[in-house]
Amino acid sequence: MPDKQAVLLIHGIGEQRPMDTLRGFVKAVWTTDKNVQHPHARPGVFSKPDDISDSFELRRLTTTSDRNNVRTDFFEFYWAHLMEGTAIRHVLTWAFRLLFRWPWNVPRQLRAAWFLIVMTLLIAATFVALTVVPEEHQPMALPKWLTVMLGLLTTWLIVPIINSFVGDAARYLDPAPANIKRRQEIRAEGIKVLTKLHDSGEYQRIIVVGHSLGTVIGYDILTYAWPAFAQKETANPQPHPKLDAIEEAVAEQSLDKYRAMQRELLTELQASGCKWLVSDFVTLGSPLTHAEVLLARDLDDLKSKQQERELPTCPPVLEKDKFSFPAERKHRTLHHAAVFGPTRWTNLYFPSCYVIRGDLVGGPLADIFGKGILDCPVATSLRRGFFSHTLYWSMETEENPGTHVAALRTALNVLDAA
Numbered sequence: 001m002p003d004k005q006a007v008l009l010i011h012g013i014g015e016q017r018p019m020d021t022l023r024g025f026v027k028a029v030w031t032t033d034k035n036v037q038h039p040h041a042r043p044g045v046f047s048k049p050d051d052i053s054d055s056f057e058l059r060r061l062t063t064t065s066d067r068n069n070v071r072t073d074f075f076e077f078y079w080a081h082l083m084e085g086t087a088i089r090h091v092l093t094w095a096f097r098l099l100f101r102w103p104w105n106v107p108r109q110l111r112a113a114w115f116l117i118v119m120t121l122l123i124a125a126t127f128v129a130l131t132v133v134p135e136e137h138q139p140m141a142l143p144k145w146l147t148v149m150l151g152l153l154t155t156w157l158i159v160p161i162i163n164s165f166v167g168d169a170a171r172y173l174d175p176a177p178a179n180i181k182r183r184q185e186i187r188a189e190g191i192k193v194l195t196k197l198h199d200s201g202e203y204q205r206i207i208v209v210g211h212s213l214g215t216v217i218g219y220d221i222l223t224y225a226w227p228a229f230a231q232k233e234t235a236n237p238q239p240h241p242k243l244d245a246i247e248e249a250v251a252e253q254s255l256d257k258y259r260a261m262q263r264e265l266l267t268e269l270q271a272s273g274c275k276w277l278v279s280d281f282v283t284l285g286s287p288l289t290h291a292e293v294l295l296a297r298d299l300d301d302l303k304s305k306q307q308e309r310e311l312p313t314c315p316p317v318l319e320k321d322k323f324s325f326p327a328e329r330k331h332r333t334l335h336h337a338a339v340f341g342p343t344r345w346t347n348l349y350f351p352s353c354y355v356i357r358g359d360l361v362g363g364p365l366a367d368i369f370g371k372g373i374l375d376c377p378v379a380t381s382l383r384r385g386f387f388s389h390t391l392y393w394s395m396e397t398e399e400n401p402g403t404h405v406a407a408l409r410t411a412l413n414v415l416d417a418a
Contacts, residue, residue, distance in 0.1 A: 003070050006197050007412070010190070010221075012212025012285070012390075013168040018057040021211070022076040022085045026061050028393035029412050030072065033305040036414045038065045041282055050075065052196045073203075077185045077193050079217065083168050169213050169287070173294050190221035198229075198277055206277040207412060211392060212361060215286035216294075222281060223312050226339035229276040240324075242268040246341065247322050250315045250372075258315060258372050259344055260418065266342035269334075276342060278390050282411045284348045284392040289363030302368075314340035314372035345373045346411040348404070350380070350388040359389045370372050376411065378404035 011021040026045055030036065037043050041064035050058040052075055061074040093196065171179045172186065197206055210218035210279040246261035266279055289292060298301035305311045316323040316338035323341055324332045334341050349362035380402050382391050393408060395401035 001076060002202055003065075004203050005070055005072050005207070005344055005414075005416075006203045007072060007074045007207045008077055008194065009046065009074065010208070010210040010214030010218045011080070012210075012214045016078070016080045018055070018078050019059060019076060020062060022074060025393045026207075028076050028395055028401065029178060029409050029414065030063055030074075030364075032395065032398050032401065033409055033414075036066050037063075038067055038069070038410075039066050045074070052193055052200070053078070059101065066414060070416075075193070075197070077214075077217075077221075079189065080168070082189065083171060083182055095273075111299045127395075143359045172213060172216065173287075183366050186217060187220050187224060190217060191225045194221055194225050195228075196276075198275055203277060205279050205416065207280045207282065208278055209282045209284070209412070210286070211284045212389065213287065215283040215288055218283070219288060219312075222278065222339050222343065223337075226276070226312075227336040229274055230336055230338065232332040240268060240272070243324060243332060243334075244314075247318075247324075250318070253371060255371060255374065259374065262340075262344045262372075263418070269342055277388060278339075278343050279416070280411075280413065281343055281345045282408075283345070283362075283365070283390050284408070285349060285359045285362030286347060286365060287361050289349070289365055289368065291368055300384055306369075309335065309337035311369075312337040313370040315370055316341050316347045340370070345369075346376065347373055348376045348378050348392060348407055348411060350385070350391070350404070351377050354388060357385050361389050374411075376407050378407045380404045386416075 002159045009022055009025055031044055034043070043064075045061040045063050047059045048062055050060045052060070053077065058076055058078055063072045063074075065071055108393075171182050175183065194206070194208070197203060208218050208222065210216070242261060242264045246258065246265050249258040249261050263279060266276070269276060291311075292302045294298040296305060302311070306313050307317060309317055316335070319335055322332075323338045324334045345365075349364065350359035352358040352360045352363065364377070366373045366375045378392075379385065380388060380391055381396055382388070382394055382402070391404070393405060395405055
């Protein structure tokens with residue numbers, strides 16, 4: 001058994017620079033955390049060539065041995081360079097689809113933001129109309145200097161900012177024909193990276209972490225990568241007592257028991273020939289909390305896709321009273337949407353208040369993707385709690401990093417504690 005594990009971090013939206021996200025993340029969860037480091041080992045990391053991603057812009061950050069004598073390799077799945085060619089039309093197409101709906105079809109957490117955006121757009125449209133209508137027909141004439149300023153502000157500032165930040169989400173989340181190629185390339189590259197981590201033979205365990213839009217990408221990567229591992233036959237089929245036990249935990253609706261059994265199920269599957277190594281999926285500020293408008297037409301459509309196993313849930317949708325296929329085969333196997341049988345899902349979020357406090361993008365997931373998800377609301381004093389979406393691994397101080405960083409370290413579970 002290798003004495004190494006891998007952490008694959010997937011960054012969020014914006015014009016991200018390679019390795020910036022990963023370095024800050026590693027500093028928070030390893031370099032400054034004395035509780036996981038071996039007392040006699042060097043506390044920092046080594047920057048080594050990344051032979052997994054095939055990109056010379058990326059490095060693997062590898063640690064010395066932790067308290068369990070296991071080393072960790074931190075990788076970044078960098079996808080920003082694949083999201084090129086975004087134009088304002090991509091954003092507007094997506095925005096119109098999201099905004100032009102009845103208010104009661106907007107998730108409750110988003111309603112205040114929805115009203116604010118709609119009112120802002122109406123005001124902006126009014127000003128735009130006033131700049132193109134002849135002055136003699138305007139109910140209120142705008143000064144020429146103000147018209148010029150509005151035009152420059154829109155052309156040079158507002159549109160580029162929208163393209164840089166909202167554009168990534170618009171193109172990845174909207175399956176319009178113009179976006180399909182980008183979505184396909186990002187997912188395919190992500191699956192390639194995850195598969196190479198499995199095939200390297202270096203790791204006993206893989207942890208996938210996503211932030212913001214990276215949580216959706218991570219969810220998709222796990223969804224599409226898992227079927228290749230799920231139903232592999234083995235020459236020596238084994239009984240599955242842990243699989244039986246975890247299905248009983250689902251019936252009991254016990255989150256603690258379910259999560260404890262997930263790690264045991266993963267070990268059991270590996271003993272039976274399954275090569276899957278992803279023990280944990282950690283989401284930070286995940287827009288999946290708004291899945292009913294981002295991944296479906298409405299809540300009913302989302303639930304339908306989940307029941308049809310198009311969108312995996314945690315715990316998985318059951319096959320009658322189980323989430324595995326009974327054996328006409330040599331042994332029982334988990335179905336194609338049962339990735340969150342052996343893979344635990346932990347979700348961190350800053351609760352949102354009045355749009356600007358906390359994290360409007362992220363939120364709880366258990367009521368949407370299944371009661372097997374551990375939702376962890378967190379808080380920070382950074383920025384006084386305002387606009388917290390990018391603060392999940394930002395430390396308040398190195399000595400006292402904050403409860404939100406402590407929660408992140410617990411979720412990552414570098415020491416693989418039970």
